[in-house]
Amino acid sequence: MVQKVSSTRGFAKVAPYVIPALDRAVHRLTRGKVLLSAQLLPGVVLTSTGARSGLERRTPLACMPEEGGRSWILVGSNFGRTGHPAWTHNLLARPDVSISWKGEDIAVTARLLEGEERAAAWKALLGFWPPYATYQARVEREIRVFRLLRKQAR
Template identity: 35%
Template structure:
């Protein structure tokens, strides 16, 4: 595998969704309940490899909002740990691909953004209830084109 190749999620259902998303040129993005997903590529904090996953997103004033829930798992998802280590990410939303800066939402931002995301996917509240951790929100801001 070359240094620039992307490794897709090891979860089979996520990898299938990514494959469909990429092969359709970003036209097949729906996951469930009419929600669309974006593709997020981070740099592995230990491996240095580019790693891609598909995530439900919200939009907030030109920014994208992600929930690092992993279904309420006891640990943060790897993609979240990767972007905390290196916030420069690649994003694909439909056919558009761009570089962005990703960061955890601040304590001041979180209540409003949590409400936004639970209005899209109410299950986030049940994920938080079962998680033994505070589920982080991530704000993704596209970088200006060069």
């Protein structure tokens, strides 16, 4: 049911405004322990630096965890809207970022996936959350897919 609703154009119009605002508020109130959207899909709060503004940006995002907490896949679906989400531009400009994952702040490096690596990740993503196929069919752009890799402690 949730997957069906999240694939609708109405959801795509409303969700980008409502879901992140609720997620940020609940995440702040619970000191990073709870993300509402993570009740449906695993989620992180991405802290990046604005590509143009240079300001810190906190963005709640669904993710697909990999390798037992060593890496995460982020999808720039923008709920099937035409443009790439702003956070993807930020990652391309400044890939060294951090995420809040289950209440823990983790330094990561983002890498845009391309070619065969992207194709393999996309296949896994469609098994993980089938509405991504609907989002991709709705837009002409190729949806950006990033892998976030945990930085090694020094």
